[in-house]
Amino acid sequence: MEIRALNKAQMERVYYDHMKRAFPPSELKSLQVMERMxxxxxxxxxxxxxxxxxxxxxxMWLEPGVPFALLDYLGTVKEERGKGLGTALLALLGEYxxxxxxxxxxxERDNSPDEQERALQRRRLDFYLRNGFRYAGYDCALFGVHYxxxxxxxxxxxxxxxxxxxxxxYQKQIPPQYYERFIxxxxxxxxxxxxxxxxxxx
Numbered sequence: 293m294e295i296r297a298l299n300k301a302q303m304e305r306v307y308y309d310h311m312k313r314a315f316p317p318s319e320l321k322s323l324q325v326m327e328r329m330x331x332x333x334x335x336x337x338x339x340x341x342x343x344x345x346x347x348x349x350x351x352m353w354l355e356p357g358v359p360f361a362l363l364d365y366l367g368t369v370k371e372e373r374g375k376g377l378g379t380a381l382l383a384l385l386g387e388y389x390x391x392x393x394x395x396x397x398x399x400e401r402d403n404s405p406d407e408q409e410r411a412l413q414r415r416r417l418d419f420y421l422r423n424g425f426r427y428a429g430y431d432c433a434l435f436g437v438h439y440x441x442x443x444x445x446x447x448x449x450x451x452x453x454x455x456x457x458x459x460x461x462y463q464k465q466i467p468p469q470y471y472e473r474f475i476x477x478x479x480x481x482x483x484x485x486x487x488x489x490x491x492x493x494x
Contacts, residue, residue: 394445436488
């Protein structure tokens, strides 16, 4: 298994053939936004290959000069699931970004009122915790969804250091009027996510 950077055509195929099927529309950035971020040096789409066969993908949000990578999307090809490829992909990402201080991400909090959905949220959190991630010290709410922030990397990364990076990334991507309405970073203990209202990506 190896990780390779995806070119524009490969990224488009991953987006339409896999991501559109794997992620609900409310959680998926538009392809145009991803391409614009990549063109500005702030997004890195990666594929995991077994020989010449794509088996997984990771889309990483970066900021020039910042020693952290935000795991924006992670997935395996539907036909390849159940083979431990997600674990393999995270291990390869750890090697790929070893020069950085860490990879961090947002995993949905296991607080759904629906028992089945809550169990799924818990499995997702446990997956990351089993694979080297730890709680980063703060929660956030993005577009009405409550997340725990997780990190895999240097043990001396403080919540304050990571939070400053996290806030800066969203402030650079989201127009101020939308940031104030839709981004709660951090989400204070006991604070509830504000209801999401549809917005148009610019």
